[in-house]
Amino acid sequence: MRYDFSSIEAKWQKKWEDAEVFRARDDFSKPKFYGLIEFPYPSGAGMHVGHIKAFSGIEVISRKRRMEGYNVLFPIGFDAFGLPTENYAIKTGMHPRQVTDKNIKKFTSQLKRVGFSFDWSRTVDTTEEGYYKWTQWIFLKMFENGLAFKDTALVNYCPSCKVVLSNEDSQGGKCDICGNEIIQKSKDVWYLRITKYADKLLSGLEEVDYLPNIKQQQINWIGKSTGAFVNFGLSGTSEKLRIYTTRPDTLFGVTFMVIAPEHPMLDKHRESIKNYDEVEAYRAECAKKTEFERTQLVKDKTGVRIDGISAVNPVNGKDIPIYISDYVMMGYGTGAIMAVPAHDERDYDFAKKFGIDIIEVIKGGDISKAAYTESGEMINSGFLNGLTDKKTSIEKMIAYLEEKGIGEPGVQYKMKDWAFNRQRYWGEPIPIIYCDKCGMVPVPYDQLPLRLPEVKNFEPGEGGESPLAKIPEFVNCKCPKCGSDAHRETDTMPQWAGSSWYFLRYIDPHNDKEFASAEKLKYWMPVDWYNGGMEHVTRHMIYSRFWYKFLYDLGLVPTSEPYAKRTAQGLILGPDGVKMSKSRGNVVDPNDIVDAYGADVLRVYILFMGDYASAAPWSESSLRGCKRFLERVADLPEKAKGTGATPALESIFHKTIKKVSGDIEELKFNTAIAQLMSLLNEIEAVGSLTVDELSVYIRLLSPFAPHLCEEIWEGMGNRKLIAVAAWPEYDENKTIDSTVEMAVQICGKLKGTITLPSDVTKENALAAVRADEKFASLIEGKTVVKEIFVPGKIINLVLK
RNA sequence: GCGGGUGUGGCGGAAUUGGCAGACGCGCCGGAUUUAGGAUCCGGUGUCACCGACAUGCAGGUUCAAGUCCUGUCACCCGCACCA
Numbered sequence: 001m002r003y004d005f006s007s008i009e010a011k012w013q014k015k016w017e018d019a020e021v022f023r024a025r026d027d028f029s030k031p032k033f034y035g036l037i038e039f040p041y042p043s044g045a046g047m048h049v050g051h052i053k054a055f056s057g058i059e060v061i062s063r064k065r066r067m068e069g070y071n072v073l074f075p076i077g078f079d080a081f082g083l084p085t086e087n088y089a090i091k092t093g094m095h096p097r098q099v100t101d102k103n104i105k106k107f108t109s110q111l112k113r114v115g116f117s118f119d120w121s122r123t124v125d126t127t128e129e130g131y132y133k134w135t136q137w138i139f140l141k142m143f144e145n146g147l148a149f150k151d152t153a154l155v156n157y158c159p160s161c162k163v164v165l166s167n168e169d170s171q172g173g174k175c176d177i178c179g180n181e182i183i184q185k186s187k188d189v190w191y192l193r194i195t196k197y198a199d200k201l202l203s204g205l206e207e208v209d210y211l212p213n214i215k216q217q218q219i220n221w222i223g224k225s226t227g228a229f230v231n232f233g234l235s236g237t238s239e240k241l242r243i244y245t246t247r248p249d250t251l252f253g254v255t256f257m258v259i260a261p262e263h264p265m266l267d268k269h270r271e272s273i274k275n276y277d278e279v280e281a282y283r284a285e286c287a288k289k290t291e292f293e294r295t296q297l298v299k300d301k302t303g304v305r306i307d308g309i310s311a312v313n314p315v316n317g318k319d320i321p322i323y324i325s326d327y328v329m330m331g332y333g334t335g336a337i338m339a340v341p342a343h344d345e346r347d348y349d350f351a352k353k354f355g356i357d358i359i360e361v362i363k364g365g366d367i368s369k370a371a372y373t374e375s376g377e378m379i380n381s382g383f384l385n386g387l388t389d390k391k392t393s394i395e396k397m398i399a400y401l402e403e404k405g406i407g408e409p410g411v412q413y414k415m416k417d418w419a420f421n422r423q424r425y426w427g428e429p430i431p432i433i434y435c436d437k438c439g440m441v442p443v444p445y446d447q448l449p450l451r452l453p454e455v456k457n458f459e460p461g462e463g464g465e466s467p468l469a470k471i472p473e474f475v476n477c478k479c480p481k482c483g484s485d486a487h488r489e490t491d492t493m494p495q496w497a498g499s500s501w502y503f504l505r506y507i508d509p510h511n512d513k514e515f516a517s518a519e520k521l522k523y524w525m526p527v528d529w530y531n532g533g534m535e536h537v538t539r540h541m542i543y544s545r546f547w548y549k550f551l552y553d554l555g556l557v558p559t560s561e562p563y564a565k566r567t568a569q570g571l572i573l574g575p576d577g578v579k580m581s582k583s584r585g586n587v588v589d590p591n592d593i594v595d596a597y598g599a600d601v602l603r604v605y606i607l608f609m610g611d612y613a614s615a616a617p618w619s620e621s622s623l624r625g626c627k628r629f630l631e632r633v634a635d636l637p638e639k640a641k642g643t644g645a646t647p648a649l650e651s652i653f654h655k656t657i658k659k660v661s662g663d664i665e666e667l668k669f670n671t672a673i674a675q676l677m678s679l680l681n682e683i684e685a686v687g688s689l690t691v692d693e694l695s696v697y698i699r700l701l702s703p704f705a706p707h708l709c710e711e712i713w714e715g716m717g718n719r720k721l722i723a724v725a726a727w728p729e730y731d732e733n734k735t736i737d738s739t740v741e742m743a744v745q746i747c748g749k750l751k752g753t754i755t756l757p758s759d760v761t762k763e764n765a766l767a768a769v770r771a772d773e774k775f776a777s778l779i780e781g782k783t784v785v786k787e788i789f790v791p792g793k794i795i796n797l798v799l800k
Numbered sequence: 801g802c803g804g805g806u807g808u809g810g811c812g813g814a815a816u817u818g819g820c821a822g823a824c825g826c827g828c829c830g831g832a833u834u835u836a837g838g839a840u841c842c843g844g845u846g847u848c849a850c851c852g853a854c855a856u857g858c859a860g861g862u863u864c865a866a867g868u869c870c871u872g873u874c875a876c877c878c879g880c881a882c883c884a
């Protein structure tokens with residue numbers, strides 16, 4: 001068969017579309033499979049081969065599931081709100097709507113050319129009114145339930161993008177969008193109270209099947225720690241200085257206290273602080289530093305001792321100095337710490353620099369050299385002396401603190417509430433109205449969606465206000481409660497909003513009464529298998545699990561977790577071994593590959609190039625190897641005659657069915673394809689195969705190279721599509737060959753092989769080895785002290 | 801620093817419970833065919849002192865047998881990073 005990929009591929013893409021084979025049916029009697037990929041952001045650059053790899057894993061699983069008889073939901077959509085589109089609109093004067101439509105069109109055509117088996121009838125676009133209506137609806141539900149709230153706070157602000165960023169979007173002190181330095185700015189901020197769900201997000205991980213490193217990253221991100229709050233006295237006042245510590249067992253070793261530069265007690269006790277000028281100067285210096293600079297200066301501790309106020313250790317009444325230092329963060333715990341230099345590295349560094357006492361309370365280290373952070377026998381610690389178990393010491397101390405009323409057990413999380421507003425145009429408007437009489441009033445549900453108004457100028461204001469603030473028709477409104485003049489919130493939601501629930505909309509994408517019907521949700525949820533990039537493990541995944549758990553608590557979704565299983569693909573690196581990027585010019589465009597080699601070659605190569613979960617460099621010559629493979633497959637029908645099984649091929653066929661079926665389930669596509677290549681080599685060596693065997697072969701290959709396989713399948717006289725043909729089954733007994741080649745070792749050294757019946761007994765195998773001339777000569781004259789026989793594998797004789 | 805992971809030919813990568821290291825593909829070498837080839841087909845291809853020995857980052861250990869298990873060590877990648 002001449003392998004004319006371009007006509008074959010166009011032909012089958014059309015047939016699939018006409019036959020609607022990839023549509024998920026709301027037929028609740030069938031077993032379902034919901035496979036999900038991270039919907040793309042439709043950027044102007046179009047897709048690159050990394051997208052193809054990201055989607056190909058679940059694509060293959062979904063195709064296999066259909067052949068196994070499942071009702072498969074494998075949807076696609078576009079996460080289309082966001083800054084790059086808006087920035088492009090500002091630059092070119094095009095409306096973001098037009099830019100988005102254009103980009104979606106481009107992505108759609110690229111995706112269709114690759115032959116993905118998406119259900120295109122369920123496509124969602126987060127920027128469509130029918131979609132963002134429900135994003136706003138969920139926001140209002142959160143508002144109603146106290147999970148969306150407004151606060152004035154120091155926020156991460158990007159002066160270049162003119163936008164407030166969440167902690168997740170400003171990691172390393174750089175803006176996630178433009179890469180510029182972020183600064184701290186005081187602003188009115190909308191928050192989603194994700195911290196309320198911290199424990200549920202943590203414990204929920206026990207119910208789900210995520211790759212271990214994915215779970216670990218989420219656990220670290222949530223950052224739960226247990227310890228105690230302790231109230232230290234403040235000399236000369238009736239006030240307390242409250243701290244959080246994970247090591248209450250070291251309370252007798254406290255020699256100073258440290259508070260964050262932003263700590264409110266500084267203002268409160270201004271009168272008592274003798275060196276207030278010095279303190280104030282230090283605070284000003286800290287405020288100038290970005291979060292990034294602060295964390296960069298890890299080694300070099302700075303600070304100022306507060307003169308005039310000191311603290312009292314509640315367990316022994318000792319008077320201890322208080323310092324202000326920027327190594328203590330206002331955003332974690334209480335913004336104040338008890339410092340135990342003997343057993344904490346940071347406190348140790350600080351104490352050394354400022355000449356503060358170091359009291360050892362745990363034996364085992366040399367505190368003249370370094371802090372000792374391991375466990376050991378308690379000393380200098382009153383009622384804890386002699387204890388050696390850290391856990392017991394902590395429990396005893398906490399019991400004591402509670403009894404005396406000076407402290408209590410506590411829990412802290414690194415995760416912070418989610419800063420949720422952006423001063424930008426291309427996002428979901430936050431549906432809140434400000435009324436002088438009623439305060440913050442939600443837009444009534446029946447008025448959703450709150451539409452984005454038409455705007456001429458998408459530039460944010462210099463003061464960082466949203467472009468929507470310049471549209472009086474949008475801003476000015478009546479209070480829904482009292483009818484008096486009011487104004488609207490002009491900020492929009494961050495890009496993460498729309499992606500926090502899109503997998504629910506796929507289930508019922510055209511429903512205008514609910515975000516999705518309960519009946520359909522009950523059938524389709526949870527997502528059975530979600531694959532995506534590692535970069536979304538701590539943001540998108542945690543955000544969407546949070547939204548879903550909130551909806552679960554309202555009784556609106558049927559399960560406590562949205563994703564039953566989560567895996568991640570590795571990057572495709574450029575041919576130069578470096579991450580693909582426009583600036584390096586090493587990006588491979590899937591369109592070019594489809595043009596030159598065809599979609600099937602692209603698909604097979606991407607899954608064959610290496611371990612799916614690892615990064616691997618692009619190689620055009622390896623890609624050509626996959627082309628040669630498919631060309632040889634295309635010639636198989638000429639070799640097919642007769643029915644039943646070819647004796648020389650029977651066991652390898654059964655082995656291949658077993659291996660390909662198993663490997664696909666483990667995302668080991670590279671070895672599945674390697675097995676199919678091996679089998680092809682065998683078939684060519686034999687010279688022919690039966691029609692039944694050809695049928696098995698192309699069904700196994702069809703999830704990888706669906707177009708070519710449909711073509712061959714049709715050529716064999718099948719009228720039904722291979723996309724819905726039955727997945728081949730194997731017979732375990734037939735995977736076993738009648739004879740095996742076993743390795744023969746003498747004293748653990750390989751001396752040769754011997755062919756024996758696969759069910760040979762140890763006695764017969766050893767007899768056969770002894771009867772063999774070559775091996776017999778090696779044994780002659782020696783005593784065999786041990787005989788090892790591993791069926792089907794190895795015979796090892798240990799001689800003396 | 802903490803957490804997660806990876807080290808195997810010239811390259812991408814394979815190796816059930818420890819059981820013939822290097823599957824499969826690329827590249828390379830030789831041959832066939834071709835006006836020509838960066839096309840196609842056939843054969844070969846871990847290294848070396850080549851009838852044998854040595855090889856899975858390095859050094860030890862357990863074992864009849866180690867890429868796989870144990871101890872130590874080095875290198876690299878990813879994530880978080882003064883989280884008290």
